Amino acid sequence: MKTKKLARAGLYLLLAVLCFIFLMPIVWVVFSSFKPAGELFAWPPSLIGENPGLDNYILALEEGDFVRYFVNTVMVSLVATLLTVVVNVMAGYVFAKYRFKGEKLLFGMVMVTLMIPLEVIMIPIFKVIVATNLYDSLWGLIIPAVASPTAVFLVRQYYVPIPNELMEAARIDGASELQIFLRVMLPLAKPVVSVLCIFSFMWRWNDYLWPKLVINNKRNYTLQLALANFSGEYSVDWNSLLAMSVISMIPVLIVFVTLQKYIIGGMTAGGVKG
Numbered sequence: 001m002k003t004k005k006l007a008r009a010g011l012y013l014l015l016a017v018l019c020f021i022f023l024m025p026i027v028w029v030v031f032s033s034f035k036p037a038g039e040l041f042a043w044p045p046s047l048i049g050e051n052p053g054l055d056n057y058i059l060a061l062e063e064g065d066f067v068r069y070f071v072n073t074v075m076v077s078l079v080a081t082l083l084t085v086v087v088n089v090m091a092g093y094v095f096a097k098y099r100f101k102g103e104k105l106l107f108g109m110v111m112v113t114l115m116i117p118l119e120v121i122m123i124p125i126f127k128v129i130v131a132t133n134l135y136d137s138l139w140g141l142i143i144p145a146v147a148s149p150t151a152v153f154l155v156r157q158y159y160v161p162i163p164n165e166l167m168e169a170a171r172i173d174g175a176s177e178l179q180i181f182l183r184v185m186l187p188l189a190k191p192v193v194s195v196l197c198i199f200s201f202m203w204r205w206n207d208y209l210w211p212k213l214v215i216n217n218k219r220n221y222t223l224q225l226a227l228a229n230f231s232g233e234y235s236v237d238w239n240s241l242l243a244m245s246v247i248s249m250i251p252v253l254i255v256f257v258t259l260q261k262y263i264i265g266g267m268t269a270g271g272v273k274g
Contacts, residue, residue, distance in 0.1 A: 026249075033057070033242040057247070060240040066247075068219065069226040072138060074251065076222060077204040080142045084200045085193055087146050092155025093185060097167065107156070113149045126213055140214040141222070145203070151196050158192040159185065201255050205248075223248045 034052035060066060095107050125144050134140035162185070170180045186193075208224040215221060221229075227244055 029242055030246055033239075033246045035239075056239040056243040060243040060247075065218070066226065066244065069221050069223050070247075072220060073205060073222040073224075073248075076138055076141045077201050077251075080145065080204045081197055081200040083142065083146045084148060084151060085196050088148055088151035088196065089155050089186070089189060089193060090181070091147075092152045093159055093181060093189075095152065095156045096159035096162075097164065097185075110149045110152055114153075122210075122213070129214060135214060136216045136220060138220055141204070141207075141211055144210070148200075151200075154195065155189065155192055158189060162188060198256055202252055205252055 031048055031052075033056055034048075034054070036051055036053070036055065091110075095103065095110075129135050129140045129144065134143060166184055167180050170184050175183070206224065207222075208228065211222045211225050212228075215225060223244070227241060227248070
């Protein structure tokens, strides 16, 4: 009994240390975003600072076209997430519930793409973007990553254990295949859809490399590209950078908090086959 208590205490201590390690940088960024320039690198360091204020946020909003960058990022993230959910949920549903010639081969080809690193296909995708006149446009950020083999796999594995009798009953009642999907099967997939929404939104919101390759006009910049502009060759505007970083965290936190109750159930249900 005593050994179990010691083990539990050790586990709690380990979790507390890990939470501190992961959360402390975020806490420091948030509090430092309110510090004046002179206090940011003061010694000894202070978490809150002596004269906290909103000057950094005001300066960041005045220096650059922050509102435009924010709107661009919101549009890319929301539209890409919507398209990702629609395409991959339908594809995963078809692979799980319909049998057709070449179905296993096609699904195997989709799964093989999971082993191909992004760096390998980045240049071919970039050439396609240029050839289709999507270069330097927000659609060039949205379209390439809509189809995701990981999302197809999760959705398929989620739908496999669901009894086919539900579909048969709906067919007997006269429902079409589209009605069966929209009214019967899609509502059952809320957990896995929520997982896809969270991952897709976070990926698009935080993406830097692909926008750096595709976007050239500053009017089409996303927040991540705008944040990189605060890092100059010889100096870094840390105050504005920290303020904009804090603002960029807020939408991701809102999405995660809103959908977090589904994330564990969706991942565990989508990761096993019944």
